[in-house]
Amino acid sequence: MSPLSTASLGQWVGSAILTLGLIACGAGTSSSDTIEFGPDNGVVASGTSALAANLSQAPWQVEYHGVRRLEFLTERPVVEYREKVSADGRGQFGIQVIDVASSGLDTASFLAEQAQNEGFNYRYRGFRVLDPFLFEINYTVQLLNQEQVVAGVDCTRILVRKRLGSAHTTPNHFIVDMEPNTGLVLGWQELTPSGVLLSKMEFESFGFGPADEPIPMGAGSLEETELDPQDLAGSNAPFAVLRPRLLPAEFRLSRAYEVRDASNKLWIRQVFTDGEGALIFMHKKQASANAGDSKASTLGILEQGQWTVVMGDVNGYSLLAVGKMGANEIEDFVSSCF
Amino acid sequence: MSFHDDIIRRWLDEAAADAAPKLDRESIDGLDGASDEEERMRDRLRLVQGLLSTLDLKEAPKELDALVHHNACEALESETDELQELELAGWLEGLDTEPVLEPCKAPEFLDRIVEQRLATIQGTIDEESELQAEQPTRFRWGSPRRMMAGATLALVLLAAPLFLGGYSGADQDAADSPVRLVNYDSLEGLQRAFPSQSQVASGVGILGAFGASGNDSGGPR
Numbered sequence: 001m002s003p004l005s006t007a008s009l010g011q012w013v014g015s016a017i018l019t020l021g022l023i024a025c026g027a028g029t030s031s032s033d034t035i036e037f038g039p040d041n042g043v044v045a046s047g048t049s050a051l052a053a054n055l056s057q058a059p060w061q062v063e064y065h066g067v068r069r070l071e072f073l074t075e076r077p078v079v080e081y082r083e084k085v086s087a088d089g090r091g092q093f094g095i096q097v098i099d100v101a102s103s104g105l106d107t108a109s110f111l112a113e114q115a116q117n118e119g120f121n122y123r124y125r126g127f128r129v130l131d132p133f134l135f136e137i138n139y140t141v142q143l144l145n146q147e148q149v150v151a152g153v154d155c156t157r158i159l160v161r162k163r164l165g166s167a168h169t170t171p172n173h174f175i176v177d178m179e180p181n182t183g184l185v186l187g188w189q190e191l192t193p194s195g196v197l198l199s200k201m202e203f204e205s206f207g208f209g210p211a212d213e214p215i216p217m218g219a220g221s222l223e224e225t226e227l228d229p230q231d232l233a234g235s236n237a238p239f240a241v242l243r244p245r246l247l248p249a250e251f252r253l254s255r256a257y258e259v260r261d262a263s264n265k266l267w268i269r270q271v272f273t274d275g276e277g278a279l280i281f282m283h284k285k286q287a288s289a290n291a292g293d294s295k296a297s298t299l300g301i302l303e304q305g306q307w308t309v310v311m312g313d314v315n316g317y318s319l320l321a322v323g324k325m326g327a328n329e330i331e332d333f334v335s336s337c338f
Numbered sequence: 339m340s341f342h343d344d345i346i347r348r349w350l351d352e353a354a355a356d357a358a359p360k361l362d363r364e365s366i367d368g369l370d371g372a373s374d375e376e377e378r379m380r381d382r383l384r385l386v387q388g389l390l391s392t393l394d395l396k397e398a399p400k401e402l403d404a405l406v407h408h409n410a411c412e413a414l415e416s417e418t419d420e421l422q423e424l425e426l427a428g429w430l431e432g433l434d435t436e437p438v439l440e441p442c443k444a445p446e447f448l449d450r451i452v453e454q455r456l457a458t459i460q461g462t463i464d465e466e467s468e469l470q471a472e473q474p475t476r477f478r479w480g481s482p483r484r485m486m487a488g489a490t491l492a493l494v495l496l497a498a499p500l501f502l503g504g505y506s507g508a509d510q511d512a513a514d515s516p517v518r519l520v521n522y523d524s525l526e527g528l529q530r531a532f533p534s535q536s537q538v539a540s541g542v543g544i545l546g547a548f549g550a551s552g553n554d555s556g557g558p559r
Contacts, residue, residue: 282544302528
């Protein structure tokens with residue numbers, strides 16, 4: 001082989017490797033917001049257990065503050081806004097929207113909604129590891145060989161993908177920028193299997209410790225008591241706790257709570273997860289449910305974007321289920337309680 | 339008839355009705371031009387047929403993993419047969435070190451329990467198949483592919499009462515009744531129809547994804 005042809009081959013291989021690396025790292029996305037993933041580019045992370053534990057615990061155990069920008073591109077109109085966030089490292093947190101960039105949004109009502117849903121937004125919105133054990137089982141974490149600086153903090157960029165196998169459809173991916181020492185996520189992007197960007201979050205400023213101007217950290221409005229999810233029979237509920245048996249693929253019961261509503265009626269709240277996604281199920285026994293009650297059971301369903309909520313009265317129970325999944329899956333899930 | 343029996347009947351009936359004409363029209367090995375969806379449906383049907391004929395959980399679709407594992411965990415608490423209890427415990431211990439939730443690792447006796455239940459269900463279905471064939475389908479629960487997968491799941495699900503030695507789920511004092519499904523276009527409509535659920539959902543702030551006004555201003559997780 002001549003020196004010329006050797007050089008050409010080397011250039012071609014080098015170019016191919018560089019191209020694959022760039023694709024794997026998500027480069028070249030500026031015009032189309034599309035990222036293609038090559039197979040097994042980058043290095044699969046070792047020590048995933050510690051990583052999963054850090055990702056899960058950091059939002060609750062790290063004291064931090066900052067301003068972050070969020071974009072939800074599938075909503076109409078597209079939702080784009082900035083918010084201040086802080087956490088005290090002892091389980092309390094606060095979020096405060098500071099400006100809305102979207103046009104076509106009713107800003108006043110949007111701000112009011114966000115203020116009233118801080119808990120949901122902090123716990124479940126975007127990328128979040130809810131159960132490290134299940135996350136480790138059901139997701140792969142791939143280190144992308146790309147240093148990333150977010151809000152002045154050196155971050156490790158990882159690609160999080162759900163393991164294929166049981167799902168009917170290929171799930172979305174996350175590209176996550178995390179502060180490597182704590183596991184705190186300073187940025188994430190959710191993408192479809194074909195690489196279309198759906199939503200993203202990125203800190204614009206960030207600091208450890210308390211904020212100079214603290215955000216009020218509220219308390220949940222309803223009294224909640226956490227239960228042992230392995231011992232739901234030991235709850236104070238004066239009824240048999242429903243146990244859904246047809247769970248979405250790879251989902252398990254992760255947390256459970258007793259909740260007293262404004263009328264002091266006891267509900268059971270169960271949180272199912274595959275490690276990252278959440279499916280929340282609440283139910284109580286209806287006071288009027290008697291033997292032989294033949295009242296028709298009804299399930300109301302609303303599917304909006306990637307989320308579905310089901311509310312209903314079935315066989316003497318009032319129930320509701322909310323999850324980032326299709327209506328069919330939640331219907332099956334609810335039906336399997338009976 | 340339990341709520342589950344009702345569901346499984348519909349699934350099996352509709353899956354058979356929807357899948358059979360396609361399989362009659364084209365050979366099961368596929369023809370040129372068959373769509374990916376049809377091919378996947380055939381694959382799924384093969385899996386279901388394989389499960390029904392051999393009752394080998396190893397061949398079951400992956401969707402069974404979670405259910406088998408879930409049932410095994412519960413059975414461990416209620417199983418009275420010492421040998422079976424040891425088998426289950428060993429299997430579950432294995433999952434701790436090798437967390438691959440595959441039915442093929444389940445104890446063999448689970449196959450026998452499923453077989454008994456399937457035989458009962460199949461016998462009942464055979465008896466009523468003529469009657470069912472005369473009745474138009476009034477309910478759609480999803481695509482044939484999904485229904486077949488669902489049917490497989492539900493069949494194993496029905497083994498749970500045998501497995502557990504008695505169903506301990508919902509109260510049985512309230513009579514099972516047909517479930518009516520209503521699709522809503524707006525959260526407001528859904529909330530009006532179910533005020534009790536809406537109130538508690540707002541209280542714990544779990545409707546945030548729907549732009550709902552909650553009352554959850556933070557607090558611990």
